[in-house]
Amino acid sequence: MRAWEDLLTYRDLERTRSAGVRSEILESWCRSLELGIDALADFAPLDHADERLTQAREENAALRSAARLPFAKIGALLSEADALLILTDAKGMILDQIGDCRTQDAAQAIHLIQGCAWDEAMIGTNGIGTALRTGQPVVVHGSEHFCQGIKGWTCAAAPIRDPFDQRVLGAVDLSGPPGIFRPHNVALVAAVAREIEVALAERQEMERVRLLEAFLDTGASRSKTDGVVILDRIGRVIYHRQSPARRGCDLALGRQLIALSDAMSDGDIAKALPPPLRASGVNRLMLDGAFSGAALILPSNPRAALSAAPVAPTAPVRIAPRAGTEEEALLMIGTAPKYLEAMDLARRAAAAGAPVLIQGETGAGKELFARLVHAGSGRKSGAPFVTVNCGAISVDLFGSELFGHVAGAFTGAARDGKPGKFELADGGVLCLDEIGEMPLELQPYLLRVLEQRAIYRVGCAKRRPVDVQLVAMTNRDLGLEVETGRFRRDLFYRIGTVTIDVPPLRERGCDIPVLATHFNQRVAARLGRPPLTLDDAVMEQLLAYRWPGNVRELRNLFERLHLMSVDGQVTLEDLPRNMQTLPEPPAVPAKAVIEPDPVSLTDMECQAIRRALVSEAGNMTRVAAALGISRPTLYRKLKLYGIRRTYE
Template identity: 50%
Template sequence: MKREIGPNQMKIDALPARASAAAGQMLLGNIDYDERATMRAWEDFLADEPKCARDPIHPSSVRSLIHESWYRSVTGGINAQGIEAPLSSDRDEIEYLTRANAELLSAARRSFASLGQLLDRTGAMLVLADSDGVLIDAIGDKKTLHDGMDIHLAIGGKWNEGAVGTNGIGTALWTGEPTFVHAAEHFCAGIKSWTCAGAPIRDPLDGKIIGVVDLSGYSPIFRPHNTALVAATARQIEKALAEQQQEQRTRLLEAFISSAPSYRRKDGLVIVDHRGRAIFCKNVPDGETSEMMDGPMEPGRGRWLMNLPSSGSDADLAKALPAHLRSCHITPLKLDGDLRGAALVFPPVPAASSVAVVHRKVDKHLQDAVAMIVGESEALQAAIDIACRVARSGSVTSLLVEGETGTGKELFARLVHAGSRRTANDPFIAMNCGAITRDLFGSELFGHVAGAFTGASREGKPGVFELANGGVLSLDEIGELPLEIQPFLLRVLEERVVNRIGDSRGRPVDVRLVASTNRDLKQEVAAGRFRRDLYYRIGAVSITVPPLRERGEDVLLLIEHFNRQIATVAGEDPLEFSHKALEALLAYHWPGNVRELKNLVGRLHILARGGTVELQDLPGEISAGNRTIHSDHPAAMLEAPVCTFEDAECQAIKNALAAEGGNLSKVALRLGISRPTLYRKLGQYGIRRGFL
C-alpha cells in the first residue's frame, strides 16, 4: 500500500506555469529527466522502505547517484516530509563559524564579489558551506536569498545529507565530486521546487574537503553548465587558498630565520602551520614524520603532526609534541602577534639525504640503475628515492610515473626492474600504448589463442603480461589506453590472472607494473576518458619526473654526461663549452627536456667549429636568450630579444633579493611594494630564497 502524499508533495505537482517547462522533460547530464516519473519513483521508494533497505536497486527513471543518496537518507532517519534544514541562529555560534573558516571565507571573497553582481535578478544565489555543510556565506538575487530563508538556505543552515538528505551541498560533500540535484531528486518534500549544483573545495596542502560552493534557486534556473560554473568557482577558491598558504609559508620561514640565529644548515627542520601540518621539511628522515599518515605520499609535507596550544608558551608547545617527536627543539612562530605556527629542529641526521641511505642499502643492480639517472636537483632525487623504495618493497606492485615528454620516465621503470630482480633472467617488457591501434590493444596486452579473430596468429600469441611474468611491465603513455580496454586491465591487476582472447583458461601472472604518462590523469578521469578505479589502482604510489627547466644546474651535469658518452662512442675528445654558451644553455626553457638536450649535444659534435662550443654555435632559439645589444642604433634595438613585463618583474625581484641578502622587508622597500605583494610575487614566479 502506498503512503499518502502530503500537502508539501501536492505543491510539487502544482508548480507555476512558468516552471512547467523546466519541471517536465529535460536533459540532465546523460539522462532524460521526467518530473512526474521521478516523483513516482520517490513515492514508491518511500512506500516500501523495508524492501529498499534490503535491496536498494534504483529505477531507470532516477540516476544511481540520487537513488543511493535517497537510500542513505532513509537509513539515516531523515524525514522525507521535511520542509527545511536545521538552522543555528545563535550569534556566538555564527561568530565561531566565521572565525573557524576565516581562511576559506577570505579565499572565496574575490570570486563571490565578482559573481554576486552578475547573479542579481537571475533567480539564483551562490552559497559557501564549510566541511560540515553549514552555510557561512551567501550572495545573489535578493528575492531568491529572501525565499531561501523559508527552507533555511541561509547562513547557519546545515545542509549535509545527515541533516536534510539529498541536496547539492550534502551530496557533493558525500561524493567528493561536483554534483547537481534537481527538483524532485531532492529527498525532502519541502525543497523539491529548488535546483542546486555543488562542488567541493579541497585544501591545496593535504587534499581534504574543507567546504562546498553551491548555486541554488527555483527549478527553472537549471542549466547543464551550472555544475561547471560551481566547479570552476571551487578551483578559483582553491587557487586563492594556495596563494594564501604560500604567503603564510614564506612569512613563517622568515619568522624562523629571525628567531633562530643558531640554526645550522645540517639540522633537521620541520615547520608546521597553525593547524599543526608540516609545510616545510628539510634534512628530516621520513621516519620522523611518518607515524601520522593523514597527508599525501610526499614525505613529510602536508601531514598533520600536532595540535598547537592556544597559549603558545614554550612549555605548552613542548607538552603538545607527540612522543615520537620529543627529541626535537620547538620554537613558536608568531605573525602579527598571533601564534601561527612552530619550528621543530632536530639534531643533525647522520646521512646527507635519505637518497644516500637508500644507495648504501641497495644492491649493485639498483645502484647501476640509479647512476643512469643523471642529476642532483631536489625534485629529481625525491623521485629517485620513491622509485627505490618501490623497487625494494615486496607489497607495492605498481607505480605511476608522470612527467612531460622527454624527461626520461622509462629510466624509472628500469630502476624498479633492477631493484626488484630476483634472478638475472627476470624480464623487462616495455610497450608504448600510443603506438598500438585500438583493434590490437587486447591482443597485445593479454594475448590470443589460435583463430581467436581474423588475422590472429595460427599458433596463438602471449600478451605482454605473460611475457613480463616474474618481472616488470612498463606501459608508456597509459593515458592512450582505450576506455573499453581499461576494465580488463584493472581485472588483471586485481586478480593477477590473464585470459587470452578466445580462451576461457586463466593464466596466473606475477608482474610489477610501471605505468607512465605525459597527460594529467586526474583531468582525464574528470573528463571521463580514464576510469577512476584504474587510476587509483595504478596510482597508489606515484612520482613526477620534473621537467629539465625546473632542474637548475642538472643541465650542466647532463651536458657533461652526454658529451663524454658521445665522444667515447665516436672515438673523439669531448667538446669544450665557453662560459657564454653554458649561460645560454642554462637559461634556455628546454621544451623537449632531456631528449632535446641529448640531441643538441650530438648535433654539436658534428657541427661545432673546432673543439670549443661558442655562443654562435648554438641554435638561434637558445643563443637569442643570452644575446646583449650594445648599440643605441634603432636597428640594433630591433634585434634585441623582447621579454615580457612578467620576465622583467621576476628578474627585478631576484636582483633585489641578491642585493639585500634575502631580507624581505628591505626587498619590499627597495622595490616600492608592500610585503604581502612581495610574498604573492614570490609564489607567482616560484622564487625561493637560498637560506633554508
C-alpha cells in the same frame, strides 16, 4: 517523483535505477535512507545559535575573506534574478549568503539561512550536502531533492578545496525556485569556487613567506647542515630542508605532521612529533600577534639524531617459507613511511588477485614484496610460488620455459614433453623477474595468456586453463622502455594494474640502524659468536652512505665485517674503502655561481629545486618526488623562477 515514491515504498534500488534517475542522485537518496532522514520533512532542522555561527565564521575567516570579492562581483547580478549565492563551511553550515530579497524570504521557510547546516545528514539530498559528500560539483533540481518540503527548489553547488592539501573547506551554492534552473548553473558555481581557491592560494603563499621570515627573525641557533621543518597553524608541513640523518622520513609538503594548536607549548609540540623525529629546537611562530605555526630544528649529527629519536619498535613482517623447501622464513623490516605504504599496497593487491608490477633498484628487496603478495593472496595453503628470471633465459627457449612444450616440438625437447612455468604456478603466483628483459616478439604471447587465462604448449594446439596471479619485477623504468619501443604499451598497462615502487635504502634513512642491528645479530647467530660493536663514527658513516647496492649491500657488509673483525669492535678503518670517506656533495658546475644563504621562502625553493635537479641528474620525475610536489607543479615553478631544466 514516481521513482522517489517507489523507493520509499518498496526500497527496491534496481526498480528505482531503471526509472532513469541520475546515478549521483540515486546514491544520495540511498545515503539519506541509511541516515534515517525524514523524507516528508518540510525544512532543515533549525539548530540556530549565534555562538555557533560566530565560532564557525572565526574558524573559516580565511575562506570568507577569499570569497568576499567573487561574491561581491556576482551579488550585484542576483538582485532581480530570484537566486541566492551561498557560502558554507565543510560541515554545510551557511556562513554567508547574498541575492534576491524575495528569494531570501522564501528561504526562511525552509531554514536556508545563515547558521543552519545543510549537509546530507541533516536534510538528505541537496546541492550543498551532496557536493560536500561527493567532493564534486552537482546540480539537484526539483524532485531530485530527498525531502518533500524542498522539492520546490533548484540548486547547483561546487566544493571549495584547500589549494595546499586538497581537503574540502566548504561549498558555493546557487539556489532558488525551479525557474532559475539552467544547465550552466553548475559551471557558474564551479568558477566561483575556483576563484576562491586562487585567492586562498595567494593568501597561503604570502603566509608561507611570512612564516619563514618570522622563523629567520627568531635567530634560532642552527648549523647549515641542520634540517628545518616549518609547520602552519594546523601542523601541516609548508617547508622542509632535511638533514642527512632524516632522509627517508616522510616530510611531504602538505602532510599534517601533528595536530598543532595555539594551546601547545614548545615542549608539547616536541612531544607530539612522530617517533622517527626528534627536534633539537622548537619555535612557535607568531604573525600579527597571533599564533600561526611552528619551526622545528632537526639535528645534523646522525648519531645525536639517532639517540634522540629511537626508531619506533615495529614488529618485522614474517613470511613463512615455501612449502616443501628448506629455506628460512623471510623478514620484512622497516618503519619508513614509503616502505610501509608499499607493504600495505602489496597486501591489498594480494587480496584482490590483481597483476602486480614491482619496481625498484637492484638489491632493494623486490622479491620480498613478491613473496608478501604470495603470502597474502588468500589462495589455498601450499599454493605454488614460481619464479622466472627473464634475463637468464635465451630467446630460443623463452617460450618453452614459460608455456611448456610437447614431445618432439623442437630439437632437444624433452621426450615426454614438459610443463612450463605457468602450469607449474597454476593456483598460485608466478613471479617474472627482470620483466624488461623479455624479448619483444614474445610479449604478445604473455599478453594473450593474461587475457585468456590459458596457455598453449609449444607444438600443441590444446588449450590449457591456468589460474595464476602474475607478479612482475624490474629495475628498469618500464614507462621509458615503452616510449622507446622496447616494451609493449598494452602489456605494460596489463601487468601494471597495481604498481609498487620499492624505495631504495637511501630513502629509508630511519631504517638503516634497525636493518644494521638485524643483519649484525643474524650473522652472529649463524657463526655462533657475539654481535659486533660499532663505533659511533661507523654508524654515522652508514647513515651518510648512499647505498647503491641497497639492502643487499648492507647485508653483505655485515657478512664481510664478521669475517674480517678480530676483536669484535668495528671502526671506520674496517669499512670498505668506498665507505671510509663521507660522500662528496654533488659537484657544482664551473659556470655555476655559489648561492648565498636564502633569506626568503622563494630563495629557499629556488635553491631546493636547483639542488634536486643536480642530485637527480635532471630526471624530472625523481626531482618532483624528492621535492614532494607533482610534475605539473615542478614545471610551473621552473617557469616561475626562470630555472633551466638542464643540470650540467
